[in-house]
Each structure stands twice: as structure tokens, then as C-alpha cells.
Amino acid sequence: MSKYFNFDPTHFLVEPEETEQITQLNQLLNREIPTRLVTEQGENVYIPESVLMVLRYSVAALASGQVIQLNVTHQDLTIEEAANLLNVSNSYLIKLLEQGQILSTNVGSDRRIKREDLLIYKEKKYREREQILNNLVAMTEAEGLYRKDEELNLDDSRD
Known part of the structure; x- marks a missing residue:
């Protein structure tokens, strides 16, 4: 059974085994502005600035031990x-x-x-x-x- 079986798509919390990775990602996002991701197959995916802002904010909050709540709003x-x-x-x-x-x-x-x-x-x-x-x-x-x-x-x- 997946650890995300009871996954709540509106609240995110770092799993203990992910703490080091989140910390590294937070440091990277604070140093550099990545403009693309490269998949394992070598495909380049460009990241829009609006997504980078959400990612930077979310990772910083997770790295400091906070829970992220995602709220998708309709028009x-x-x-x-x-x-x-x-x-x-x-x-x-x-x-x-x-x-x-x-x-x-x-x-x-x-x-x-x-x-x-x-x-x-x-x-x-x-x-x-x-x-x-x-x-x-x-x-x-x-x-x-x-x-x-x-x-x-x-x-x-x-x-």
C-alpha cells in the first residue's frame, strides 16, 4: 500500500525521511532560479515564474516544519x-x-x-x-x- 493512500490533496507535511531533500531543495531555490526541470528521460520542462514562486514559498515553509495547505479557488x-x-x-x-x-x-x-x-x-x-x-x-x-x-x-x- 502506498504511503499516499490516505493522501489529503489540500494539506502537505514533510515526511521525516524527506527532511534532508527538502532542506537541500530550499537552499537551491534560495541560491538559484531554476528555469527548467530535466526528466529522467532527458526531457526539458520549462517552469513558469508563477510556478517557481509557489514552489519557492512552499519549499521554504516545508523546510521550516510548517504544513502547507493548498486551496484551489474557482472564479x-x-x-x-x-x-x-x-x-x-x-x-x-x-x-x-x-x-x-x-x-x-x-x-x-x-x-x-x-x-x-x-x-x-x-x-x-x-x-x-x-x-x-x-x-x-x-x-x-x-x-x-x-x-x-x-x-x-x-x-x-x-x-
């Missing part, structure tokens, strides 16, 4: 799936939907959110936060409350 998300992606509560997401900040459709008595619409909202909020932080830094610089590291005198010598 239309439930309230719970969308709330999880935004890291907010279901009730907060429903408020956003009712305010029209995120588009949604009704399927029977359930709401569905297009993944693309959710990602557009998430990107918009990220840009807004980034602008607010930039404005805050500019204000503190103008008031002389903020200086860049190179402007600081970090000399530890005492006179």
Missing part, C-alpha cells in the same frame, strides 16, 4: 472563500458587498463574488494604504520628525 467565490482571501470576517465582507465596494451576484439565496472583482478591490485597498503611508512619511519629513537612515549620525563614540 466565483462564496462569502466564506472571499472573506478568507481578504482576511476579514464574513459579516464585514457582507457590509462591503451591501455598500457596493465589491461587486457580487446572487445565485439562489447565496451570493457569489468573482475572483477578479475581489482581487481588484484588494489591489485598490493596498494602493490606498500605500498612499496613506507615503503621505504620512512626507508629513513627518516636512515637520523634521522623520529622517532617513543615511541622515542619522549613528556614531557610537561618546565625547
